[in-house]
Amino acid sequence: MFSDPTVLSISQLAESLKKRQISSEDLVNSFLERIERINPEVNAYITIDRAGAIKAAQDADNRLDAKQGGPLTGVPIGVKDLFCTKEVRTTCGSRMLHNFIPPYESTVTSRLKAAGAVMLGKTNMDEFAMGSSNETSFFGVVKNPWDLTRIPGGSSGGSAAAVSAGLGVAAIGTDTGGSIRQPAALTGITGIKPTYGRVSRFGMVAFASSLDQAGPMTKTAEDAALLLQAMAGHDPKDATSIDSPVPDYMASLNDGLKGRKIGVPEEYFATGLSTDVASVIEEAKKQFQDLGAELVPVSLPTTKQAIPTYYVLAPAEASSNLARYDGIRFGYRCENPQDIKDLFTRSRAEGFGSEVKRRIMLGTYVLSSGYYDAYYLKAQKVRRMIADDFKAAFTKVDLLLTPTTPDTAFKLGAKTDDPVQMYLSDIFTINVNLAGLPAISIPCGFSRDNLPIGLQLIGRPLDESGILSAAHAYQQATEWHTRKPVL
Amino acid sequence: MPIDPHYETVIGLEVHSQLRTKSKIFCGCPNIFGAEANTQICPVCAGFPGVLPVMNREMVNMAIKTGLAINGTINNFSVFSRKNYFYPDSPTGYQISQYDLPIVEHGELFINPEGQSKKRVGVTRIHMEVDAGKSLHEGIVGASWVDLNRVGTPLLEIVSEPDMRSSEEAGAYLKKLRAILRFLEVCDGNMEEGSFRCDANVSVRHYGAEEFGTRTELKNLNSIRNVMRAIDYEVERQIDIIENGDTVVQETRLWDANNNSSRSMRSKEDAHDYRYFPEPDLPPLTIEQSHIDDIRARLPELPDDMAKRFQDEMGLSEYDAGVLTASKEMASYFEIANQVVTVAGKKNAKATANWVTVELLGRLNKNGLEIEESPVSATNMGKLVALIQSGDISGKIAKQVFGFMFDDGGDPEQIVKEKGLKQVTDSSAINSEVDQVLAAHPEQVEQYRGGKTQILGFLVGKVMQATRGKANPAMVNSLLKDKLG
Known part of the structure; x- marks a missing residue:
């Protein structure tokens, strides 16, 4: 029926699967074959669960045969390697967990599996989700399918590259400071970070607990809506998950842009924006106006506080979250420890990479007595101010439109020696995490050297419907999201 | 120190x-x-x-x-x-x-x-x-x-x-x-x-x-x-x-x-x-x-409130109330014992408190036992106090009975019955014992009648000895006085 089913979106595939024009098992085999061929170049996957995927596909086919399938039944996806998956190795991109096989399943993956999605494997990522380029993974760098000499973004770089390169219909990522949206923008796909608490964090290896949030990375906003529908919702196993009903995202997907007020925060267009990104976003703004939206200039004065605030709070939480990796109960343990202190220090020194260590030290420092008030406490106060800024803006507008990143994907190795430059690549995404808001990145054009550029739509708390329908309206009118890299 | x-x-x-x-x-x-x-x-x-x-x-x-x-x-x-x-x-x-x-x-x-x-x-x-x-x-x-x-x-x-x-x-x-x-x-x-x-x-x-x-x-x-x-x-x-x-x-x-x-x-x-x-x-x-x-509305009674109740409603001393509310087990022991005494119609919280704090705690301490390990159950303790209150046994006999209870356990009513320790309150039975004692001690009778009334205690003792402690001491007293009169 299809020459290459790996180019299709979930909504396109679901119809064929439902009509039994294609079986899930055949589909999975097509992807596994493609992964075998292309993954060695891109390095999007750390672990391929061939047997598990085929078994799940067969189960899905049985359900589809019995006309019991839903929109995700039999759909093959990749899962970022920080979602704990029962009996499937979960490494978090780290030597520390290179041998860790969880005895439990994350809520996100168990919900997706219950909805019939088939997990092809676990995607590559920056170690413990700390990075913006996917160069900190113990399992090697991930390459951008649009240009294999460039980074795919991070930390969900493996998930982004997998979707972009057709190594999965979609993938699941996590976003602490932009880790879904930034790689989505740099690889030309759609990625949504839901409101903090909309999706359960249970079974997601924690980086910064008050910021981490899981979300889908897809070819289209419609696919993102389908996946988020299955992922979202209250979970009694996560005390920070929001106990409020999940709306029907598909039902509002075609709400359109007519009459919607979209704020354009001036601070996001100030210095630092590349000329290609600036002109592409300018075009996209016009497109939104053409579709009936009213663009309103707004100001978010705390925008420039994003990076310093985030790099106090996220490492503080990380320094504590990563204390459990001590070589005692699971994960990497050093050889021949002399005593308990040696076991702790050497297991951690050998098990963690340098970016993780940098952040643990940073976090330890800002929480230390004598420094707590000056750093951690102050950053908490600024975080509140940032949230208040957004709140004020949302009294005037329904959505905010910004570039997702200041520039396109940079060359591998270009910023590895300059952490501050690396951190600045998340400058437009981080404040959204600090404020706990939902935001989506969608492809909106290409640079002169044919690299994808992303546009970010930020919504009010729990207004995933609003940003999904806006993104969908834009994608109905444009074809940037349909472009694929040549591999 | x-x-x-x-x-x-x-x-x-x-x-x-x-x-x-x-x-x-x-x-x-x-x-x-x-x-x-x-x-x-x-x-x-x-x-x-x-x-x-x-x-x-x-x-x-x-x-x-x-x-x-x-x-x-x-x-x-x-x-x-x-x-x-x-x-x-x-x-x-x-x-x-x-x-x-x-x-x-x-x-x-x-x-x-x-x-x-x-x-x-x-x-x-x-x-x-x-x-x-x-x-x-x-x-x-x-x-x-x-x-x-x-x-x-x-x-x-x-x-x-x-x-x-x-x-x-x-x-x-x-x-x-x-x-x-x-x-x-x-x-x-x-x-x-x-x-x-x-x-x-x-x-x-x-x-x-x-x-x-x-x-x-x-x-x-x-x-x-x-x-x-x-x-x-x-x-x-x-x-x-x-x-x-x-x-x-x-x-x-x-x-x-x-x-x-x-x-x-x-x-x-x-x-x-x-x-x-x-x-x-x-x-x-x-x-x-x-x-x-x-x-707050469902809080149980706490030690201080309970101690106050013991003082206000039962007339216990602050000290006794404190001792009896030192632990939940202690308090519940006392309350059960006191309940048994009350149900027997011989309400006397002070006497019950006294028996628990002095006799029982004394023996428990000596044996290194906690109240919850007491060989004498709260019910039996209450029965014992009730027996004293009803005049069935004297305080002295009660201590004997308590000794049996502590060593071998058991119901005090049964112990009293089996060992024949019930106080004699039948005046004719006591009468004959009194007559015998008076006949056997003419010298003391003379002394009493001569004005040395404190000799009465000696005679009472003799009657009690003859009845092995079971005679009601008050009755012995009044009968002797009558006959010596």
Whole structure:
């Protein structure tokens, strides 16, 4: 029926699967074959669960045969390697967990599996989700399918590259400071970070607990809506998950842009924006106006506080979250420890990479007595101010439109020696995490050297419907999201 | 013990009490003691990647209950914090606790130290936290083992003001606090098993000084007796240091009960920097006032209220009321016994209290037994008192019966019947005994009639002896008087 089913979106595939024009098992085999061929170049996957995927596909086919399938039944996806998956190795991109096989399943993956999605494997990522380029993974760098000499973004770089390169219909990522949206923008796909608490964090290896949030990375906003529908919702196993009903995202997907007020925060267009990104976003703004939206200039004065605030709070939480990796109960343990202190220090020194260590030290420092008030406490106060800024803006507008990143994907190795430059690549995404808001990145054009550029739509708390329908309206009118890299 | 009268001792206590919730604080594992190592654990207990804590509401309710029982303020908004430190038996590398916003503040406790009047001790705060696992070293060579069963056991840390001035007061505080926790059925208060643990902060200062002296923290105190001994030792140690012209060093000291001494564990400089920060996995705890009011309305009667009731309604002395409410078991023993006496229509709480506090507690102490181990049941104790009240046996015979009951158990009514100890109240039977005694002692009869009336006691004794104590002494008395008349 299809020459290459790996180019299709979930909504396109679901119809064929439902009509039994294609079986899930055949589909999975097509992807596994493609992964075998292309993954060695891109390095999007750390672990391929061939047997598990085929078994799940067969189960899905049985359900589809019995006309019991839903929109995700039999759909093959990749899962970022920080979602704990029962009996499937979960490494978090780290030597520390290179041998860790969880005895439990994350809520996100168990919900997706219950909805019939088939997990092809676990995607590559920056170690413990700390990075913006996917160069900190113990399992090697991930390459951008649009240009294999460039980074795919991070930390969900493996998930982004997998979707972009057709190594999965979609993938699941996590976003602490932009880790879904930034790689989505740099690889030309759609990625949504839901409101903090909309999706359960249970079974997601924690980086910064008050910021981490899981979300889908897809070819289209419609696919993102389908996946988020299955992922979202209250979970009694996560005390920070929001106990409020999940709306029907598909039902509002075609709400359109007519009459919607979209704020354009001036601070996001100030210095630092590349000329290609600036002109592409300018075009996209016009497109939104053409579709009936009213663009309103707004100001978010705390925008420039994003990076310093985030790099106090996220490492503080990380320094504590990563204390459990001590070589005692699971994960990497050093050889021949002399005593308990040696076991702790050497297991951690050998098990963690340098970016993780940098952040643990940073976090330890800002929480230390004598420094707590000056750093951690102050950053908490600024975080509140940032949230208040957004709140004020949302009294005037329904959505905010910004570039997702200041520039396109940079060359591998270009910023590895300059952490501050690396951190600045998340400058437009981080404040959204600090404020706990939902935001989506969608492809909106290409640079002169044919690299994808992303546009970010930020919504009010729990207004995933609003940003999904806006993104969908834009994608109905444009074809940037349909472009694929040549591999 | 005698302490240098120029110095005043200042003591503050930190108590960790394990709560008797059904499940652990942050997961569904059972909260039980004594199971085989590492059998009561799950990924949450073991600090596995990606798992999250979920707060046990039963624990929150127990904390509120305890706060109300000590007249504390229950904070409607309180926050969990992480206390960070590496230790093999702390799987996450941090302890979830409460730091600047605990659930309870500003409480108080009234203590009754022996030979002293009632005294108020402030309770600074009560906060919720999680217990750690245990490292096992004994009998293992070249390694240590870790048992994580205890990880996740809910703890209340109860911190007193530095209001105590002697080891006796510290002991009384611990006894009162333990009684309250037991009355509330939130903690079994077993110091040996570690479900009720105490650290003591101790300093000394010259009488009249306003500033506190440098304090030391004493750890490893596994009984109230050890707390008191360790404090006494520490007070002497600190006074010696000061008298020698040296200064006390702020440090943590470990008590060694076997050698009756303590040694330095770590100095202030070596103290951990715990890097507390708010726990991002648990939202702040908000408690509705109506929920607090609900719990208040369902609070059981507490030791102080019960003691007051014993005094007001039963006419007991403050001392007896205090003794009888020292523990839940003690109070319930007394109440059952008293109930039996009352039902028998011979209501006499004072007599019951007397029998329990003097005879029973005396024998129990002598045998090293707790009230719950008493061989004499509360019901049988009540029956015995009722037998005295009804005149069926005399107090003297009752002591004999009590002896049988304590040694061999049994129902006093049956013992009296089987051993024929029932008091003789039949006047004709006593009459003949009186006649015989008068006939056998003409000399004494003469003396009595000659005005030496105090000889009557001798004659009464003879009649009692002849009846083996069973005659009603009042009847013997009046019959003798009549006949000698």
